[in-house]
Amino acid sequence: MKNRVFVALLLAVVIALPAVAQTNSATQDQTTTTSQPAQSTDQSTTSTVGASGKQPLGPPAREGFWGRVNPFARKKYVQRQTAPIRDRINELDELTASNSKMIKDVDSRAQEGIKMASSKAAEADQHAIDAGNKAQMAQQTATQANTRLGTVEQVVGNIDQYKAATQTEIRFRPGQSVLSQNAKSALDDMATPLKSQRGYIIEVQGFSSGKGQAAIATSQKMADSVVRYLVLNHDIPVYRIYVVGMGNAPVPTADAEQGKSKRMSGGRVEVSLLKNDLEQLASTSTTAPATQDQQAPPK
Numbered sequence: 133m134k135n136r137v138f139v140a141l142l143l144a145v146v147i148a149l150p151a152v153a154q155t156n157s158a159t160q161d162q163t164t165t166t167s168q169p170a171q172s173t174d175q176s177t178t179s180t181v182g183a184s185g186k187q188p189l190g191p192p193a194r195e196g197f198w199g200r201v202n203p204f205a206r207k208k209y210v211q212r213q214t215a216p217i218r219d220r221i222n223e224l225d226e227l228t229a230s231n232s233k234m235i236k237d238v239d240s241r242a243q244e245g246i247k248m249a250s251s252k253a254a255e256a257d258q259h260a261i262d263a264g265n266k267a268q269m270a271q272q273t274a275t276q277a278n279t280r281l282g283t284v285e286q287v288v289g290n291i292d293q294y295k296a297a298t299q300t301e302i303r304f305r306p307g308q309s310v311l312s313q314n315a316k317s318a319l320d321d322m323a324t325p326l327k328s329q330r331g332y333i334i335e336v337q338g339f340s341s342g343k344g345q346a347a348i349a350t351s352q353k354m355a356d357s358v359v360r361y362l363v364l365n366h367d368i369p370v371y372r373i374y375v376v377g378m379g380n381a382p383v384p385t386a387d388a389e390q391g392k393s394k395r396m397s398g399g400r401v402e403v404s405l406l407k408n409d410l411e412q413l414a415s416t417s418t419t420a421p422a423t424q425d426q427q428a429p430p431k
């Protein structure tokens with residue numbers, strides 16, 4: 133009987149020990165939680181704040197009745213011990229997610245900035261190319277203007293310098309001032325190309341046999357018949373024709389050297405076509421705009 137009582141007491145002690153240990157650990161946890169504000173105020177000056185903004189977890193102040201491992205720990209006890217760890221892990225996850233979002237935002241803004249800078253650089257390059265093309269065109273225009281200005285200066289300087297182009301001689305029978313068919317054909321050949329030309333004059337000189345004023349009057353009539361034909365049949369302006377009756381004047385020295393007699397019987401009219409550089413200027417002015425139109429780039 134005594135043995136049974138002893139065994140029952142021993143079993144009761146064994147069963148009561150975990151409850152007592154659990155009660156002691158609970159009281160220790162409560163004492164540590166109540167003492168944390170005072171300890172945190174003391175440690176705030178010396179400890180370093182973590183990434184989550186809280187103090188790092190420290191080891192428990194006391195080991196408890198069973199040491200580090202409680203073989204009779206219950207589920208609620210384990211949850212109380214691991215709750216701070218779970219909270220810190222959740223905070224770290226939130227911080228990691230927010231940092232990842234911030235990094236993505238910064239990267240997207242950086243990519244947008246790079247794209248905008250690239251587009252602006254390409255636009256600036258295009259503007260520079262356009263400016264270079266316009267500068268080249270302006271240089272070409274200035275060169276053409278300088279060339280044409282030099283041509284104009286040369287023409288203006290030689291505006292009264294006429295050069296002999298062609299010369300035609302019209303023969304008349306003695307005492308006549310009417311143009312023959314051969315004379316008209318010769319005048320047609322000379323005057324037909326002049327309808328679209330500028331910068332020319334026609335010099336008409338009449339020569340006649342005889343003496344004194346009679347010869348001069350006859351030569352004037354022959355020269356007038358030539359001028360009348362040119363004005364009426366070929367629309368040659370009168371201001372471009374210079375006419376003079378030379379009478380029985382001697383043949384010029386150049387003709388005399390070629391074997392012509394100094395005086396002749398009958399009559400003749402010498403028609404000389406003289407030109408200056410205005411025709412060259414006109415041709416330059418007509419080709420210059422065409423060249424500029426060809427060089428102008430399409431818009």
